[in-house]
């Protein structure tokens with residue numbers, strides 16, 4: 065069911081910490097995160113640090129981070145999109161992120177690099193908007209927030225006939241993306257990890 069009293073807006077720098085907390089709570093039990101951190105008791109604070117530094121140093125500049133607020137004005141859900149040609153982290157951003165990434169990942173760095181490599185190997189060459197992450201805080205689920213965020217960005221893609229890509233981390237979530245026009249293009253089994261799915265949405269003219 066859709067909550068009508070909501071607004072979607074680009075993420076403001078002053079709201080990065082709040083958005084990072086929403087994403088950390090949303091992704092704490094994600095299959096890829098569990099593969100990386102394997103039930104570590106500090107998964108959520110580490111994830112919040114990870115999202116805070118990557119939002120600050122990479123994603124925010126692309127203008128593709130959208131947030132939706134609930135009727136109490138708190139951020140309920142966040143979508144991180146990277147514009148065409150900007151899905152890879154620049155060397156400068158990586159240098160800026162490094163201290164917090166090292167703190168967050170610590171002994172999991174080799175696994176994180178391996179996962180990164182497996183994602184990158186199958187990343188499409190054709191221009192596209194890349195949905196890196198979308199998360200709704202657990203207390204705001206099933207109210208249509210993620211659907212609204214997806215429709216918002218995809219309608220702007222359609223105005224410019226732009227395609228979109230994502231990696232889906234749970235079979236249960238595939239229908240959410242199919243409803244807005246994505247199709248599974250290939251399974252992506254992580255080595256010694258969960259099965260994921262690459263999904264593509266072809267650009268449409270206006």
Ligand SMILES: CC(C)(COP(=O)(O)OP(=O)(O)OC[C@H]1O[C@@H](n2cnc3c(N)ncnc32)[C@H](O)[C@@H]1OP(=O)(O)O)[C@@H](O)C(=O)NCCC(=O)NCCS
Nearest residue numbers: 090198199200205206207208209210211232233236237240
């Ligand atoms: C997937 C997610 C973003 C959906 O957010 P949402 O605001 O509840 O989504 P909507 O209300 O627009 O749509 C609900 C649909 O999301 C899908 N969904 C996937 N995981 C879900 C979950 N844990 N809880 C509720 N819905 C979920 C279902 O298809 C659901 O449809 P249904 O209600 O008919 O079962 C949210 O569940 C979440 O943050 N999950 C953890 C992070 C994640 O898995 N992100 C996507 C990585 S590919």
